[in-house]
Every structure is written in C-alpha cells, then in structure tokens.
Amino acid sequence: MMKDMMSGFELYQPADVDDAIQLIDRYGNRGWKLAGGYDSLDWFKNRGKGPEAVIDLEGLDALKGIRETTDGVEIGALTTLTEVERSPLLRDRYGLLADAARRVASPQIRNAGTLGGNLSQDTRCWYYRYGVDCYRAGGNTCYAAAPEAMNREHALFGASRCVAVTPSDTAPALVALDAEMVVRNARGERVIPAADFFMEPSVDIQRMTVLDPDDLLTAIRLPASWAGADFYFEKVADRKSWDFALVSVAAAFRTSGAQIDEASIVCGAVQCIPRRLHDVEVLISGRTRNEETAALAGAEAIRGAEPLDYNHFKIPLMENLVKRAVRG
Amino acid sequence: MVGFVKSVRGGDGNDSPKLAPDVPPAAKRPQSVSAETSRYLFAVVRSRYTAYHASSASDGSRDVSEMDSSDSPGTTVAFATTHSSWSRRDFIKGVIASGVSVSGMSYFGAGCTTPLPAQTGGVERLLSLTVNGQVRRVDVLPGETLAMTLRYKLGLTGTKLGCDRGECGACTVLIDDVNYYSCSTLTHRVRDREITTVEGLESPDGTLHPVQQAFVDELGPQCGFCTSGQVMSAVALLRANPNPTRQEAREAMAGNLCRCGAYDHYLNGVMRAVSEA
Numbered sequence: 001m002m003k004d005m006m007s008g009f010e011l012y013q014p015a016d017v018d019d020a021i022q023l024i025d026r027y028g029n030r031g032w033k034l035a036g037g038y039d040s041l042d043w044f045k046n047r048g049k050g051p052e053a054v055i056d057l058e059g060l061d062a063l064k065g066i067r068e069t070t071d072g073v074e075i076g077a078l079t080t081l082t083e084v085e086r087s088p089l090l091r092d093r094y095g096l097l098a099d100a101a102r103r104v105a106s107p108q109i110r111n112a113g114t115l116g117g118n119l120s121q122d123t124r125c126w127y128y129r130y131g132v133d134c135y136r137a138g139g140n141t142c143y144a145a146a147p148e149a150m151n152r153e154h155a156l157f158g159a160s161r162c163v164a165v166t167p168s169d170t171a172p173a174l175v176a177l178d179a180e181m182v183v184r185n186a187r188g189e190r191v192i193p194a195a196d197f198f199m200e201p202s203v204d205i206q207r208m209t210v211l212d213p214d215d216l217l218t219a220i221r222l223p224a225s226w227a228g229a230d231f232y233f234e235k236v237a238d239r240k241s242w243d244f245a246l247v248s249v250a251a252a253f254r255t256s257g258a259q260i261d262e263a264s265i266v267c268g269a270v271q272c273i274p275r276r277l278h279d280v281e282v283l284i285s286g287r288t289r290n291e292e293t294a295a296l297a298g299a300e301a302i303r304g305a306e307p308l309d310y311n312h313f314k315i316p317l318m319e320n321l322v323k324r325a326v327r328g
Numbered sequence: 329m330v331g332f333v334k335s336v337r338g339g340d341g342n343d344s345p346k347l348a349p350d351v352p353p354a355a356k357r358p359q360s361v362s363a364e365t366s367r368y369l370f371a372v373v374r375s376r377y378t379a380y381h382a383s384s385a386s387d388g389s390r391d392v393s394e395m396d397s398s399d400s401p402g403t404t405v406a407f408a409t410t411h412s413s414w415s416r417r418d419f420i421k422g423v424i425a426s427g428v429s430v431s432g433m434s435y436f437g438a439g440c441t442t443p444l445p446a447q448t449g450g451v452e453r454l455l456s457l458t459v460n461g462q463v464r465r466v467d468v469l470p471g472e473t474l475a476m477t478l479r480y481k482l483g484l485t486g487t488k489l490g491c492d493r494g495e496c497g498a499c500t501v502l503i504d505d506v507n508y509y510s511c512s513t514l515t516h517r518v519r520d521r522e523i524t525t526v527e528g529l530e531s532p533d534g535t536l537h538p539v540q541q542a543f544v545d546e547l548g549p550q551c552g553f554c555t556s557g558q559v560m561s562a563v564a565l566l567r568a569n570p571n572p573t574r575q576e577a578r579e580a581m582a583g584n585l586c587r588c589g590a591y592d593h594y595l596n597g598v599m600r601a602v603s604e605a
Contacts, residue, residue, distance in 0.1 A: 010450040011470035011516055034514075038494050041512045044471065045492065053450070054470070058517050106583030107561070108500060108509045241582035242495070 006044040010053040017062050017184070020055060021216060025186040027053045029213040034058075035078060035117035038109055043122075048131055063116075063218055066090060072224040074182075077116030077217045081170070082107070084115055094222050096231035096250055100173035103235045106242045116217045118170045119181075119197070120209055123272070124244050125154065125164035135161045135205050145308060152310040153246065156302075156318070157271040160202035163308060165269045169235055171198065172250040172268035175276055177226045182219040183211065191221070198273035208272070226252045226264065232325040235268070236317060245269040247317045251325040258288045265325060267301070270318055277301050280322065289328055298323035451516050458521070459484065460528025466515075474510035474518060475499040478525060486526040486556045490585075497584030500557035501525050507564035507583070526556035529563065539563050542601035543594065550588035558584045562598045566605065574599055 009032075014020040024031055032051035034040050035058075043049040057063065063078040066087050073089060084090060084101040091098045104110055104118060122128075123136070125144055133139030144151045145163045154163040166172075171194075179194040192210060199207050211217060230253040237243035248268035254261045263284055265277040280300045287293045298319040305315050450470060457464050459482060466481050475492070478484040478501070487510055490498035494512035501510045502524040529537035536544070539562045549555040558581065565572055565580040572580065577598045586594065 006471040008469070009471055011514070012450050013516065037512050037514065041473070041514075042493055056514065056517065106497070107580055108497065108507050108583040109494060111506050112508050112513065 006041070007047065007050040009044075009051055011056060012053060013056045013059050015059040015061075017060055017216075017218070020057060020060055021184060021186055023053070023055045024216055025214050027051075027055070031055055031213070033216065035120075036080070036109070036113035038105075038113055039117065039121040046129075046131065048129070057216075069221070071221075072227065073222045075115055075220045075222070077182075077219055078114045081110035081113045081115060081118060084170070085110060093227040094177060094231075096177060096226075096233055096252060097170060097173045097222070099231070099233040100170045100235075100248075100250060103233070103248075104169045109242075115170060115220060118168050119174070119220075120211060120217060121167060122208055123164035124167040125162075128164060136164065136201070138206060147309075149308070150310060151308040152313070153244070153269070154308050154311055155271050156305040156307055156311065156314055157275055158200055158202070158273070159271075159306065160200065160205070162201040162205050162272065164201075164272055166198060166208070166272060166274055167244045167269070168274075169245060169248060169268065172248055172266040172274040173233060174220060174222075175274040176250040176252050176264045176266040177222050178264070180221040180223070181217060182221060183215050184218050185212070185214045185216065189218075194220075194274075195276060201272050229254055230328065232328065234321055234324060236321065247314055247321055249318075249321040249325045250274075251322075253289070253328070255289060258290070260284050260287055260289050260293070263326075265297075265301075265322060267318055267322070270305075270314060277322065279303070280326075284326060289326065291327060294323040294327040297326040455516065455519050457482075457515070457518065457523060459523045460525060461522075468515045470514075470516065472515050474501065474508075474513045474515045474523070477515040478510060478523075484525050484527050488553055488556055490553065495585075496554070497557045497561065498554050500560040500584060502560055502564055502567075505564065505567045507561050509583075524560075524563075526559055529559065537563065538605050539566065539597070539601045542604065543597040546593050546597040546600055548590060548594045548597045550586075550590050554584060554586045554588075558586065558594050562594070562601065565598065566601065570605065571602060572598075577602075 012023050014023060024033060030052040032040060032049065032054045034054050034056045040054075057078055060078060063076040065076050065079060066083065066089055067074050068089065073094065075084065075090075081101045081104050085098055087098065101110065101115070101118075104113065125136070127143035127149070128134050128136050131137070132143050134141055134143050142161055142163060143149060144154050145159070151163060153165065155165050174194045177194075181192045181194060181197045183190050183192060197209055199209055232249065232251040232253075235245045235248040237245050245268050247270055249265065250268070251263065251265040253263050263281045265280055267275045267277065277300075280297045283300050284293050284297050287296075301322040302315050302319045305318070307315060453467050453469065455466065455468055457466055457477070459478070464482055466477060468477055468481070475487055475489050478487050479489065487501055488498035489511055490496035492499075492511045494509045497509065499509055499511040500507050502508075503513070503518055503521045505522075505524070529540060537559070539559050543549060543555065543559060543562075548558065561581050561584050562577075565577060569576065569580075574595065578595055581591075581594060581598065
C-alpha cells in the first residue's frame with residue numbers, strides 16, 4: 001500500500017503570522033499546517049491525508065528562536081530540534097529538554113523537525129498509520145488490541161478503545177518542566193499547561209492534542225521554577241538512532257542535600273499522553289534519594305499497568321527507568 | 329461490475345463472443361500518460377536529442393526543423409520514424425541521453441499531475457533554484473519534493489531515493505551546508521537557499537572531495553546506493569565541525585542507513601577525511 005505520490009494541493013508560504021492565521025482560519029479542516037514536514041509528508045505520500053491547502057509555516061521567523069523572558073524561557077514553536085538540542089541557554093538551565101531533543105530521530109530530521117511539530121505529531125500506532133478504519137480514524141474497532149494484534153509498542157495505561165501511545169520525546173520533558181503552550185487562532189491567544197495540551201482517547205479519540213484545525217501553536221514557555229534543577233532523561237528504543245521510544249522517562253528534582261524536596265517525573269510511550277507520575281512524586285518527596293526510595297518509586301510507577309498481549313516487557317522497563325531516574 | 333465479473337470468467341477460458349461488448353474499446357480506455365505529460369516528455373526528449381546531435385557535430389539544423397513539423401501530442405513514436413536517416417544506434421543513444429526525463433515521467437505521470445484547483449494566491453510554480461552554485465529555472469509543483477526536482481527535473485541523479493519517507497538517508501543533500509532529507513523537503517521551501525548535491529562536491533578538474541576520496545580509500549561503498557547520502561552527511565559534519573571525535577562522527581552519520589552494513593568503513597572514511605583535510 002506504499003504510494004509515493006501526493007495528491008495535489010495548494011501551497012501557501014506566508015511570511016507573517018497574521019497571514020498564516022488568516023489562511024488557517026479560511027481553510028479550517030481542509031487545510032494543513034506544515035512545519036518540519038516529517039509527519040505531514042508521510043501522511044500525504046501514503047494518501048492518508050489529502051488537504052486542499054497546505055500552509056507552510058517555514059517562513060514565519062517570528063515563531064523561531066529561544067528567548068529569555070521575565071519568568072523563564074520562551075521557545076518559538078518552529079524552532080528546530082537541533083537548535084533546542086544545542087542552545088547554550090537550554091543546555092544550561094533546562095538540560096532535560098535539550099537531552100530529550102537530542103534523542104529524537106536522526107540528525108537530518110532534527111535539522112528540519114520543529115519542537116512544535118514534535119509535540120503535535122500524530123501517533124505512530126502502525127495499524128492506524130496503515131490506514132485501517134480504527135476508532136482513531138473514525139471507525140469502530142481497535143486493531144492493535146485485537147486478539148491476534150502485534151502491540152509491543154502500545155499502551156500500558158489509560159487505554160480507552162484506542163491503545164496508541166504518545167510518540168514524542170520532547171513531550172514528557174515539557175510536561176515534567178511544567179511548560180505552557182501558547183496557542184493562537186483568529187479569535188485570539190490562549191495559554192495551555194503542557195499537562196492539558198495532550199488529548200486522552202477517553203476525551204477525544206480522533207486527536208492527540210487540544211489543537212483545533214484553526215489553531216496554531218506559536219510558542220512553548222518554560223517557567224523558571226524548574227530552571228537548573230537536577231534532571232534525568234532516558235529513552236529506550238529498539239535502535240539507538242531514528243526510533244520511537246518503547247518507554248522514556250523525564251524527571252526533575254529539587255533536593256536539599258540528599259533529601260528530595262520536590263520531584264516531577266513523567267513517562268513517555270506508556271499512555272496516549274505523557275504520563276505524569278503524581279503518586280510517585282508525592283511518595284518520594286521528603287525522602288532521601290537512595291536505592292530504597294528508588295525501589296519504592298519504581299514499584300509505585302507501574303501500579304495499575306494493564307499490558308496487552310505483547311507489551312508486558314514495558315512494565316519492568318518502566319519500573320527500571322523510574323528507579324534509575326530517582327537513584328540519579 | 330457485471331462486466332468485470334464476466335471478463336474475469338472470460339480470462340479463465342469460459343469465453344464467449346457475447347462478452348466482447350463489455351470490454352471498452354481501446355481508444356476509450358483512460359490513457360496512462362496524459363496529453364500534457366506526453367507533450368512535456370516530447371519536448372524534453374527533443375531538446376535532449378537536439379543537444380546530443382549539436383554536440384556530436386551532425387546536421388543538427390535539419391533535425392530540429394523536421395522535428396518541429398511533428399510537434400503534436402502523442403508523437404514521440406512518430407519522431408523516431410520520420411527520421412529514416414537515423415541509425416538504430418543513434419536512436420538508442422538519444423534515448424539514453426534522455427533517459428533521465430523518461431524515468432522521471434513514470435513517477436510524475438502517476439500522481440503529480442493531479443489537477444490542481446485554480447491558483448488563488450498560492451506559490452508561483454516557476455522558480456529559481458541555486459544548485460551546486462548554478463541558478464536553475466524549473467517548474468515545480470506545490471507538492472513536489474526536492475529529491476524529485478533534483479532527480480527528475482534537473483537530472484541530478486546522484487541523489488538517491490530509497491524509502492522516500494525520511495527513513496533511510498539516501499536522499500541526503502546540503503541546504504546552506506546543513507544536511508537534510510531531500511525526499512521530505514518541499515522544493516518550494518528552498519527557493520532562496522544554496523543546495524549542494526553529491527555532483528557539486530568534486531572540483532572542476534575532477535579531483536574528488538576529501539570525503540569522497542577517503543570513502544574510496546577506506547572501501548566505504550559496497551553496493552553504493554547509500555553512498556551519496558553518506559558523503560553528504562560527512563561533508564555537513566566537517567563543515568560544521570572540522571575536527572570531530574569518532575563518537576561525534578558516529579552520531580552525525582546516524583541518519584544514513586547502509587543495508588550492506590559498511591558503517592565502520594564509512595566511519596573510518598570520515599576519520600581519514602578529518603586527518604587528511
């Protein structure tokens with residue numbers, strides 16, 4: 001079913017954010033916002049999506065770059081992952097995000113791929129990507145949870161008809177850093193906490209984020225609260241390069257000596273949204289950062305996991321990653 | 329549908345004369361190559377042919393005038409037959425010279441010619457690309473990728489298409505000295521940028537780029553299909569970081585697959601290019 005040719009579309013290359021918003025508003029769900037293109041062009045080539053108009057955001061220089069603000073840092077949504085990875089400011093204060101960006105895909109993809117695109121990309125469930133009429137595609141079956149399904153990449157938590165997981169490496173880092181998403185449309189601007197940005201299938205099964213077709217993600221804000229904290233990021237995938245996570249962990253700690261004052265721990269690729277481990281955070285706050293606390297955190301992290309036929313291995317993987325994060 | 333079922337049966341040997349009317353006459357079947365495509369194909373073949381004969385000092389002016397008289401859609405065959413003075417060898421040479429365009433047509437005929445809505449403020453199709461230091465004018469569809477433009481419109485087939493999904497790296501080119509997958513870059517995006525393909529690396533006197541020479545010396549290529557992409561990634565690395573460690577080089581080359589598994593050979597090549605540059 002692989003096809004290499006895209007259906008025809010009208011291409012717009014606005015240079016101004018207001019023009020882009022106007023175009024996005026005009027076309028609504030008949031339009032498509034193109035950032036780095038690695039999710040978009042695959043959809044077009046596979047004939048999975050056939051928009052009437054593509055609005056190329058590449059020319060919107062106002063949405064690029066990393067700026068210091070009074071309360072932290074603001075990253076334009078079109079900043080490339082390479083810039084995020086290499087930014088001295090981010091490496092210095094928000095190393096968690098820089099580390100996560102560094103583990104995305106391959107160098108060429110990071111050179112073109114944007115932070116906003118990495119957050120907004122669609123799920124990689126390969127039944128869904130293949131174009132079957134699953135729940136997420138508007139049908140009435142989940143092929144990935146069927147008795148004969150191959151589902152080693154799929155969810156441990158929060159499945160609701162759909163068992164797909166969040167594919168983004170930067171999303172867990174941003175949720176852990178309590179980031180905020182700045183979203184604009186023709187009616188104005190709104191700011192959404194990262195934790196509320198991602199969409200669970202129980203709320204709306206056909207999309208991965210709260211972004212409406214006429215919305216444009218313009219920036220990601222990192223509050224100063226976690227700047228310069230102790231960070232831990234680890235991603236496990238089948239291959240070291242170019243692969244989506246089987247499980248990833250992004251964690252931030254504030255400590256006094258060996259004691260954990262505050263923690264923020266998020267796992268990727270175990271649920272449809274980045275899974276914030278609130279219970280673990282409460283449990284380990286005030287405890288000493290040692291092997292015992294790590295074991296406690298790991299055991300708590302996997303409580304309630306509901307594996308599918310082929311992803312049991314993700315449970316000890318997740319437990320060990322959380323242990324390693326807490327152990328430091 | 330009924331006609332379809334009948335004709336399938338007919339194929340199995342239960343054919344009866346009654347089935348014949350269900351099969352559409354050949355003339356009414358959809359053409360696999362549109363009139364527009366064949367006109368374009370004809371124009372390209374003609375220009376290639378003209379260039380070939382002009383350069384081989386044959387009677388080029390006569391060829392051109394004769395071909396002009398046969399300029400109508402679907403006459404690619406006619407133009408071969410009107411030249412009784414052509415030898416079979418000349419004709420084959422002409423086809424080889426135009427081979428790039430012909431192979432391109434099989435791609436573009438498949439879907440890039442989907443009728444587009446009337447232009448309503450989108451991009452202009454005719455654009456100038458700076459490729460390997462030369463400015464090239466080219467007509468580019470809105471959904472055309474750089475790999476397609478380079479290979480099938482500019483004839484730069486050193487850039488390979490492997491997966492066409494940004495997964496293999498064979499199509500890697502430099503855009504302003506940074507490596508990108510050209511299969512996943514819209515050509516309209518790179519209008520004002522400097523594109524470098526593997527054809528643009530060697531110096532005018534034919535001396536290979538140090539990376540190319542090092543890959544030869546270290547026996548990097550086996551089947552060679554990934555090589556131009558590997559070269560471009562290595563060149564991008566050396567332009568950004570002329571003195572990388574082996575580990576840095578390994579990471580920088582991580583976006584190029586080699587199904588022959590010659591990764592260490594390529595890596596040795598990168599390190600040799602570093603030490604010899």
